[in-house]
Amino acid sequence: MSPRLRSGGGLAIALLGQLFFAACTEQQMYDLLYSDGVAIANPPEIADYAPGGQQYGVKGSLSTRQLAALKGLAWPQSYEDVKGTFGFPSHRTETADYYALQGDDSIWVVIHYSGKTATRYTTEER
Numbered sequence: 001m002s003p004r005l006r007s008g009g010g011l012a013i014a015l016l017g018q019l020f021f022a023a024c025t026e027q028q029m030y031d032l033l034y035s036d037g038v039a040i041a042n043p044p045e046i047a048d049y050a051p052g053g054q055q056y057g058v059k060g061s062l063s064t065r066q067l068a069a070l071k072g073l074a075w076p077q078s079y080e081d082v083k084g085t086f087g088f089p090s091h092r093t094e095t096a097d098y099y100a101l102q103g104d105d106s107i108w109v110v111i112h113y114s115g116k117t118a119t120r121y122t123t124e125e126r
Contacts, residue, residue: 059100060087060097060099061101062086062099062109064101067101070109070121076114076117076119077117077118078116078117079116079117080116081118082097082111086099089111095113097110100126101123106125106126107123108123108124108125110122
């Protein structure tokens with residue numbers, strides 16, 4: 001094969017690539033460039049994420065019974081005890097764990113931390 005044909009093939013591939021990327025929306029382009037290669041069949045809605053939170057990949061939620069137990073705790077609590085009792089949260093920030101409240105899609109139950117010590121809980125609107 002001559003060098004001329006190889007360079008022409010490269011040009012054709014480059015042109016096809018440009019056409020492909022020109023047909024993509026901005027969001028599709030972002031997804032292609034920054035994807036970790038894992039397809040999400042049913043991505044969650046933006047409202048499913050805690051403010052500034054990193055999604056854990058689990059549907060961490062509390063029942064009303066667990067919320068009652070949380071309300072009765074003496075604070076502070078250790079991180080290990082909270083996880084052992086309530087499991088992993090839906091979302092996490094540097095200082096808080098966010099749990100969905102089962103049966104109420106409008107509320108987050110938030111456990112606040114100072115280091116590895118749970119200092120209090122609050123509820124927030126989703």
